[in-house]
Amino acid sequence: MKNILIVEDEPDIQEFLCAYLQDAGYETAVAGDGITALSLFDTQSFDLVLLDVMLPKLDGFGVCELIRRQSQVPILMLTALDGEKQQLRGFGLDIDDYVTKPFSMPVLLEKIRVILRRSGKTEEEACLRYRDLSVNPDTREVILNGQPLELTAREFELLYTFLSVPGRVFTREMLLAKLWGYDFYGDARVVDSHIKNLRHKLGRDYIETVRGVGYRVAKETC
Numbered sequence: 001m002k003n004i005l006i007v008e009d010e011p012d013i014q015e016f017l018c019a020y021l022q023d024a025g026y027e028t029a030v031a032g033d034g035i036t037a038l039s040l041f042d043t044q045s046f047d048l049v050l051l052d053v054m055l056p057k058l059d060g061f062g063v064c065e066l067i068r069r070q071s072q073v074p075i076l077m078l079t080a081l082d083g084e085k086q087q088l089r090g091f092g093l094d095i096d097d098y099v100t101k102p103f104s105m106p107v108l109l110e111k112i113r114v115i116l117r118r119s120g121k122t123e124e125e126a127c128l129r130y131r132d133l134s135v136n137p138d139t140r141e142v143i144l145n146g147q148p149l150e151l152t153a154r155e156f157e158l159l160y161t162f163l164s165v166p167g168r169v170f171t172r173e174m175l176l177a178k179l180w181g182y183d184f185y186g187d188a189r190v191v192d193s194h195i196k197n198l199r200h201k202l203g204r205d206y207i208e209t210v211r212g213v214g215y216r217v218a219k220e221t222c
Helices: 011-023 034-043 060-068 084-092 105-119 153-164 172-180 190-202
Strands: 003-007 027-031 048-052 075-079 097-100 128-130 133-136 141-144 207-210 214-217
Touching (some): 003 034, 011 027, 011 105, 027 034, 048 105, 097 105, 133 153, 172 190, 172 214, 190 207
Parallel strands (some): 003 027, 003 048, 048 075, 075 097
Antiparallel strands (some): 207 214
């Protein structure tokens, strides 16, 4: 059963969407603001995010940007903003489609069905494998030597970033921009601290230091 995260601040619309989607055979979880949505996304696995634009605490565009830093989960935006500028902004953040309020539920269900079919992939295809590591970006599970490995959200993001492009060197600045955001004003050595913790949990030096440059996971050779 597919699990959909509904991010909508209006209680009546929340209730209506939950009931309709559950009747259609989907599991649902609800967030009433952008911060809660990100918290749910970090702790659960979702097949699609139904995301309103106008949200308290953090708007839909901000939520979308932060989700896209760690996942390619399908995102379908709900919006009362039907202007071209707003829609282009959403597509620039790599959303999958828009639905403009007021919307038809049969049309919304069909859009969800098409998006899920188009983006569907097996768990095997979703996983990254490197030596005795298996990393699943959808479930956020890491398996080391057949045993689950507990990582923080940031440690997972770092590991997934390195394993996505073995051999590529990432500078601290690249990692900060990708995972912490361009508006991060803290000490760049926060990257070193997270990598130190990640190395400790992995129990071996998968992550190499390239002196004077940054970090990488070595590209495997045949």
